[in-house]
Amino acid sequence: MVIIKTDEQVELVRKSALLVSKTLSETAKLLKPGITSLYLDEFIGSFIRDHGGVPSFLNYNGYPFNTCISVNDVVVHGFPNKGELREGDIIAIDVGVILNGWHGDHAYTFAIGDPGPEVAQLIRVTKESLYKGIEKAIEGNRIGDIAHAIQEHTEKKYGYGVVRELVGHGLGRSLHEDPQVPNYGKRGSGAKLKDGMVLAIEPMINLGRKDVFTESDGWTVRTKDNKPSVHFEHDVCVRKLKADILSDYTPIEKAERENSNLFVADKPLPAIA
Numbered sequence: 001m002v003i004i005k006t007d008e009q010v011e012l013v014r015k016s017a018l019l020v021s022k023t024l025s026e027t028a029k030l031l032k033p034g035i036t037s038l039y040l041d042e043f044i045g046s047f048i049r050d051h052g053g054v055p056s057f058l059n060y061n062g063y064p065f066n067t068c069i070s071v072n073d074v075v076v077h078g079f080p081n082k083g084e085l086r087e088g089d090i091i092a093i094d095v096g097v098i099l100n101g102w103h104g105d106h107a108y109t110f111a112i113g114d115p116g117p118e119v120a121q122l123i124r125v126t127k128e129s130l131y132k133g134i135e136k137a138i139e140g141n142r143i144g145d146i147a148h149a150i151q152e153h154t155e156k157k158y159g160y161g162v163v164r165e166l167v168g169h170g171l172g173r174s175l176h177e178d179p180q181v182p183n184y185g186k187r188g189s190g191a192k193l194k195d196g197m198v199l200a201i202e203p204m205i206n207l208g209r210k211d212v213f214t215e216s217d218g219w220t221v222r223t224k225d226n227k228p229s230v231h232f233e234h235d236v237c238v239r240k241l242k243a244d245i246l247s248d249y250t251p252i253e254k255a256e257r258e259n260s261n262l263f264v265a266d267k268p269l270p271a272i273a
Contacts, residue, residue, distance in 0.1 A: 016104030041080035056096025143190030161210030202233035
């Protein structure tokens, strides 16, 4: 069942989403070769609690960490560990927060050092596709309009693999609510969008094929061809004329630009042959 939020409830989701944004921006300042994802996970858990929140992911269906940290060919749900991050790694950090009973949930992919032109383009294009999907999150459109916009920009224009098994979702008092929001689909298909629907829109795009598999831990999802994958996610409220983005990449992007260990891949690049 799709739960329509009141304006007051949307503002509570926004507060939670902005705490995620703040958490990601502070985490971005720490990223460098040699740091471990386990250290980042512990920092994120402490930061959320210090700001009055609770990590949404910890113990969610048995998940054992504060956050999901996915490196290189890990698509989503990567377990933080003691392995050191290296020059050229890409790292998607997905954070969830419960604040005043409401969830925020979004993700950002960083590059530690120069990942090379192919992966830099994948990062940029995936981020672009997120906003193309958000443009369609207006009343009267359908879920398929969001999905098609993402697929059109990534798969049809650039030939990337759009993951089918994992999708975006509704968000509110629960971390995962209806409707599901795929990153592939047909225009005009799926549930009709209504004012007050809150969605986590999250393209998960592979450099190679769309195929993925889940490791024996039951959580870690990897690309079958071992090529890199990129994940971006925003929390969005459907409105009549223009979607309202509840999360905020601005402080994350500022921290990214100011950290000399990070490669900023949001500028147009020459086409890859």
